[in-house]
Amino acid sequence: MLAIETERLTKFYGAERGIEDVTLAVEQGEVFGFLGPNGAGKTTTIRTLLDLLHPTRGSARLFGLDSHRDSVAIRGRLGNLPGDFGYGRATSGYEAVALLARLRGIDGAPRAEELARRFRADLHRPLGKLSRGNRQKVGLILALFHRPELLIFDEPTSGLDPLMQEEFLALVREERERGCAIFLSSHELDEVERVCDRVGIIREGRLIAVERIADLLGKTQRRVSVEFAAAVDPADLRAVPGVADMQTEDGRISFRVTGDIDPVVKAIARHPVADLELSHPTLEEVFLTYYEEGAN
């Protein structure tokens, strides 16, 4: 069953575009990364899924249920960490957990305490007296303590120190193993690359790509740097289809390859090779490439 399914989901704020024609699907047990810079429409998409915003047109279904009509039933099965988590300055994390547990009709204390130990979160101090990172830990606990079937995170590691970021990523993997679907909106490309199965890239309110992480990294540009044992005319390589941005420095030739790598390898193999480096782009480079292409 699909955890999330949107069909041409569109939200306008008056005449101003929020998101437009966003169609995507997230399966149960999948970690879906949602990438885009500030203002691209990530939070609008999430808030529309959560029925906090009503779509201008299109539809969203969670667990096969309508995101607006069945929102109460849906919210019983999901956990959400808002982008700018806040609750109330005088309330402690423990009080917040107790209230949300009662509203959910469960005893959330054991799991909340387990998570608090894991994140080294202080549930007894008022939230207003906690640092941003420590408040974020409480937000994570509130999203996770009831063992939801779907987790929606909007910039979840914002404010967390590197150790806690690692702990968070480990927890995401555990939740996936448990069968939970995770919708992870972020501009921390490194964490998306490490835990997500697929990624959607949103630009100016439109979803411009949905790919498996491995495919995304594999099918796009590679960087090649080769040092030949003897002098080679760079024009031999420049003529190979897909080769671009060639640079020559101290006998080393570097260039980008788009598409099939095989003709490049064969062209290089015609000469004695002293050293060869082939690197895949980082997700950040891929992301920027998509953005440049989208802009063009």
Added chain:
Amino acid sequence: MTALVIAQLRERRRSLLAWGLPIGLMSAFIVAIFPSVQDALAKAVSDYPPALKEAFGISELSTVEQYLDAEMLSLIVPLAAGYLGVRSIASALSGAAESGRLDVLLSVPLSRRRLVAAGFAATAVELSAVLAVSLLLTLFGSLLGSAGLGFGPALAGFANVWPLALLFAGLGVVVTGWSLRTAVVTGSVAGVLVAMYVADLIGRLDPSVSGIRYASVFRYYGKAIEDGIDPLAFAAVTAAAVALAALGALLFERRDISV
């Protein structure tokens, strides 16, 4: 929903001190000094222009009940309680939206209608508690000053403020259906509160425009401390407050949650 009401009341427990204490102490002071100013007051009132006495509903100030009504229950307490009502509901809805709390609460299986109902119920209880504290302090002031304020009239006087204050809370819910900015909600409803008071005052001062009093809830407020509570007015204003809150809940359900 009960859990949410209790949680909201726990957070607002300071309002008993912030609102109940000053209103109660002021009323207690007014009552306590009454025996010492009683004669001077009677003489002063007899010199008041008839129009002024009519405007403020002062026939005479010969009893402590009349004095408490004129000094506190006809202006300060209803205006303060009305403002507290809208402030309280704004804290539960627009304030929660501004702090991000609403996003968290609407992540649990709780409908927006129930969220509004919980906020409105918490406001109703908070208003009762603040008025009860004010009443108790006032009675204590009467004891200290041997003013002889009767429990029944005092109870009626303070209890009569409750539906009026609740009406402005209900109006606050309606405005929340339009704006989730606390300043807009409290500012606009406080403006209506003052406008209604002034409209009622003008209507009483000038019989030719007395019709405008029907647009003001103060027209139905009366003088419960002297005449007792008018059950029909009490029930009608309470029903109007609930109806406004219900309308506001419908509007709130249909709006986007974005500040």
